[in-house]
Amino acid sequence: MKRKLIGLATGFVVMIGLVILFLNQQSASEEAATANPTTPSQQNINGSAERKQEELNEGQVGMLETIQYQTEYENTVYDKMAQIYLPAGYKENPNQQYDVLYLMHGHTMDYADFLTDRGTGEASAIKELLDQLIAAGKIEPLIVVSPTYYPDRSVIESSWSADDPLNLRFANEELPNDLIPAVEGTYRTYANSVSAVDLAASREQRAFAGFSMGAITTWYVFEHQLNLFAKFLPMAGDSWTVQSSGGSSAPEETAEKLAQSVRESNFTPDDFQIYASVGGADGTKYSMDEMIYEMWDTDSFTNDNLVYTMxxxxxxDLESVRNQLDGGLRELFGVE
Structure with missing residues (x-):
């Protein structure tokens, strides 16, 4: 009898252990799914545009232009340029208005490096991606603006962290005061004029994206220009609003400061969309991971207004930028 009771007790303990193990495994799976929201459909998207460039006819290929404007930096006025992508049909449809995406480069790059291949001077893979997605009817036709945060090339330093003050200055001063008025006073966006009221009224049709130090710029634009932009695509870069590389060195403080900027604005978490992304083999991934996981723990960010993909x-590199833009453009400018 005693041996039988021992056997029953042992079996009961084993059963409890198996139940606990199952629950722990289920909890771990749920935590992993929450921590890494990427899905297979959002990964390995290289070449996913439905129409190849050689299959497009002349009427389906967008054009590139350059716009000039001026900005003041340290008491000196600089002549600046930005490259403009105009979608196919822009010239033929003089009454049509367009969404606009401002696309910022990384350390040492220039305003033409996203839309033009530096080696050949021909259209880049990113420019061709825009043509292909629009021609395939996957995204709405849009204007893309590729500027530079450098006042001129003489200010470039060997360390990318030295660009941070220029990123903040661009977001705070040059973008709202100089670049946007020059672009949207020239091209047909949804802003009826370049007045503060009309620019704010058209924020839903305006996005800012950036790669590397351009992503740092994107987070600054989110923090300081939420009245002008509703859509954001930071690629391979965290926010440095608290300190350099704050996504890894101060993720909780960084997330809270970004959340506070939303609370102090006139907007709610339903009034913006962030599509953040990074390459799986990119060294900036850890910083983005830590910061974004902390952002989800605040009251300003959810899985709906902050999407994070890999x-x-x-x-x-630019190949991964092209892939990340493919997903981001579909998410933020996709045809329903």
Whole structure:
């Protein structure tokens, strides 16, 4: 009898252990799914545009232009340029208005490096991606503006962290005061004029994206220009609003400061969309991971207004930027 009771007790303990193990495994799976919201459909998207460039006819290919404007930096006025992508049909449809995406480069890059291949001077893979997605009817036709945060090339330093003050200055001063009025006073966006009221009224049709130090710029634009932009695509870069590399060195403080900027604005978490992304082999991934997980713990960010995806094999390069833009453009400008 005693041996039988021992056997029953042992079996009961084993059963309890198996139940606990199952629950722990289920909890771990749920935590992993929450921590890493990427899905297979959002990874390895290289080449996913439905129409190849050689399949497009002349009427489906967008054009590139350059716009000039001026900005003041340290008491000196600089002549600046930005490259403009105009979608196919822009010239032929003089009454049509367009969404606009401002696309910022990374350390040492220039205003033409996203839309033009530096080596050949021909259209880049990113410019061709825009043509292909629009031609395939996957995204709405849009204007893309590729500027530079450098006043001129003489200010470039060897360390990318030295760009941070220029990123903040661009977001705070040059973008709202100089670049946007020059662009949207020239091209047909949804802003009826470049007055503060009309620019704010058209924020839903305006996005800002950036790669590397351009992503740092994007987070500054989110923090300081939420009245002008409703959509954001930071790629391979965290926010440095608290300190350099704050996504890894001070993730909780960084997330809270970004959340506070939303609370202090006239907007709610339903009034903006962030599509953040990074390459799986990119060294900036850890900083983005830590910061974004902390952002989800605040009251300003949810899985709906902050989407975080990964280009699974992507590095810190333009090929991965192209892949990340593919997903981001579909998410924020997709045709329903």
């Amino acid at each position: 280009d699974e094999d992507g590095g810190h």
